[in-house]
Amino acid sequence: MRRVTFQAVLIIMTFVVLSGCGFNGSALFAEEPELLGSLDDLELTVEAEGKKTLLNVTEQEIYGGTDQTYLWRLHSGEASVHLEVTVRDFSDGETMVFARMINRGNQPAKAVLHVTSEEGQPDSRLLYPDADFERDHDPTLGYDETSFPVGIWSFQAGDHVLADLMIGRNHLSKELVHLYEDGAKSVLRELTAERNPLTYSATGLEIELLSDGEDLSEFWMMVSNERLFKAESHFDEWQGYSREHYKRVNKWYTRDGAYRKLPWSIQPFTEQGFGRNLGTMQEDEALRRYRETGERYFRTLVFNSLADLMAYxxxxxxxxxxxxxxxxxxxxxxxxxxxxxxxxxxxxxxxxxxxxxxxxxxxxxxxxxxxxxxxxxxxxxxxxxxxxxxxxxxxxxxxxxxxxxxxxxxxxxxxxxxxxxxxxxxxxxxxxxxxxxxxxxxxxxxxxxxxxxxxxxxxxxxxxxxxxxxxxxxxxxxxxxxxxxxxxxxxxxxxxxxxxxxxxxxxxxxxxxxxxxxxxxxxxxxxxxxxx
The missing domain is CATH 1.50.10.20 (Glycosyltransferase)
Incomplete structure (x- = not known):
């Protein structure tokens, strides 16, 4: 199968640390784009107010492909933020991109991904409905505040598909840890916010990650140089299933696995507890639908699940x-x-x-x-x-x-x-x-x-x-x-x-x-x- 090369598609990440006196654009400086893994036309440019250091670039074999991860340390005043971008390149031609800001300072921060094409403009092809839908209160879980991805946007030159992108949401959370006397620990996340990170124009897509300080800010997207859904009816059916069974469907993906709403009976306690639930990390429904439809979106979810399980x-x-x-x-x-x-x-x-x-x-x-x-x-x-x-x-x-x-x-x-x-x-x-x-x-x-x-x-x-x-x-x-x-x-x-x-x-x-x-x-x- 053809590998994703993002023909004429440029992805640029801009990082901004917001100081207490406000953002001063004139203080920015840029470094040369860094090539991301095997994606020949995918480039990353990091801009920061103050010193920035590229700490390392690592490559790791995963099930069905390779993870290439870039890690930066960025400083502005007393703020210290790490920026991590992982390109998960599967051998069948699909790619998952995960971005994570780790902000241990108390200053807010922002990261922006600019997605542009020299040959085509972005078009909203298949979108999920508004994230503000009615949720039931579960006596065990409470309210699951997470919602669906934004939807699929495409870059196309004539009849030729340059790229299909499923755009996820921006999740902000705090890591909670309870340590036991023998050195063991219980680890989970407290969700603090979920946002639609996407804005767009004729020149491209802009995906914004925000941090309030002392938190993690994460985003994911799936990219293919072929249609993720060849049949729109299959997307509609998946969208309907996701709405009806929203507590079962994974929505918050990270390079370490999917996070799901946890019961209230957890330690440490938080009503908005999320964790890597092993009962649902495997994509059973996506596997069933891939068997039935052959859609690449479901296949990639299955491969991503296998990669997560093998690494976990x-x-x-x-x-x-x-x-x-x-x-x-x-x-x-x-x-x-x-x-x-x-x-x-x-x-x-x-x-x-x-x-x-x-x-x-x-x-x-x-x-x-x-x-x-x-x-x-x-x-x-x-x-x-x-x-x-x-x-x-x-x-x-x-x-x-x-x-x-x-x-x-x-x-x-x-x-x-x-x-x-x-x-x-x-x-x-x-x-x-x-x-x-x-x-x-x-x-x-x-x-x-x-x-x-x-x-x-x-x-x-x-x-x-x-x-x-x-x-x-x-x-x-x-x-x-x-x-x-x-x-x-x-x-x-x-x-x-x-x-x-x-x-x-x-x-x-x-x-x-x-x-x-x-x-x-x-x-x-x-x-x-x-x-x-």
Missing amino acids: RSAGEPVWKTEYTSTWLKDQWGTRAPFADTRHNESIGLFLLETSILFDDPDLLNESRQYGRFLLEQRVSGNVIDVGEGHTFIADYDGVFDDGVTHASLNHILSEMNYLLMSYLHGADAAFKELAMDMKEAVVYTAPDWIRDNGDLWYQINPDLTYEGNDYPQLTLSDLLTSQILLQELGYERNDAFDELIDSKMAYLTEEGIGFSDEIHDLLDDLSDLKR
Whole structure:
């Protein structure tokens, strides 16, 4: 595929530090443009009031491409600001550009990206609606104040597309850190502002990053020398999905991963807490839509997600560990960051498995099995709940905790089992299947105890074998139906104990007037040919 070279497209970054007495344009001086990576026509010019120092230019291999990062230190009076620009160049021809100002001083700052073309003018091709849309108050998350990208702008010379650019928003935040006595820490962000950074004219686009002082100011954009959406209907459908499921869709991208709204039960606490949520860092919906449409925008989101996931995991670790503390887990079990969440790692494992198949990548396939090896180690290490007759459940969370083994929730148990079965179906060791079948037998052994008096299911089983907690409306039901399908694919008959749990949950939802999701209907259709 053709690499992005930004033919005749010039991107210039101008940096301005605003002093207390106001900005004095005459005090500026410019340095020669710096070539950014392999993008031959992409140039960066940094201007600053006072001294500036280019600290380094680094290049790092990532999944599917290369990151080239430029880091400057800029000074104005007592202000000290670092400016970081990363060009993430994927081998299939797309590019992600991430800009970040790190302002540790108390003076405001501004950065401007000028995007111009010698051959064409910018045109707003596909725009998102106004960011000021109605948001529901979530009892767990509160309000998610983030919104969608600005939209796609194009540079075109006649019928020839010079570049399509998806323009993100400017997010301002403060990093919050809680240190523990053993040196571990919980890390998250407090969102302080979100802005539309874009203005435009006949000569080009102007993207403005602002800093209030003592904060981080970030921006992202995706660039292609082909249409990001060849069919406008696919953009419209994505826009509609994003609005309906705005709490699920990633909107704030950085070179280190996407940031999502976190529950209020976090340490350190802030109502506007955002973090790198491992349950949603993988772009599952983009992967599904890429399979259906082949649109480059979705493909690039998938590759960017893979690059983020591969860079996030610590060296030598078999799994991905959550970097922020949940006070719900900490208060109940003493669990705090960093820790491995089995459900999040199951989601990552399946995402890696699906992408390894789609892109025919044996390295991704091997990475997808790391989580299975971790589950096998967890059973051997004794991080399990013994439910009787030799049956055990792996605890939801790993590590050394103040109060020993944590609970095991039914949705985690089933997702682990389903991941192991799916991995086995795609060539994993027989040990994966053996562990999955042991889990199945433990569910069968405890099935009647999971059903509550009202027909709903309990959320978790504790180490003392008590059951508690409210189950998700449909997540666990989806897991149960998926289990039945996978067991059938392996040649087993439909399981009566699993049917008992399914029937009870469905009856409860029907009685409560809760309709089934499209996913549940699809899974039920897949099971329709099975004999009772």
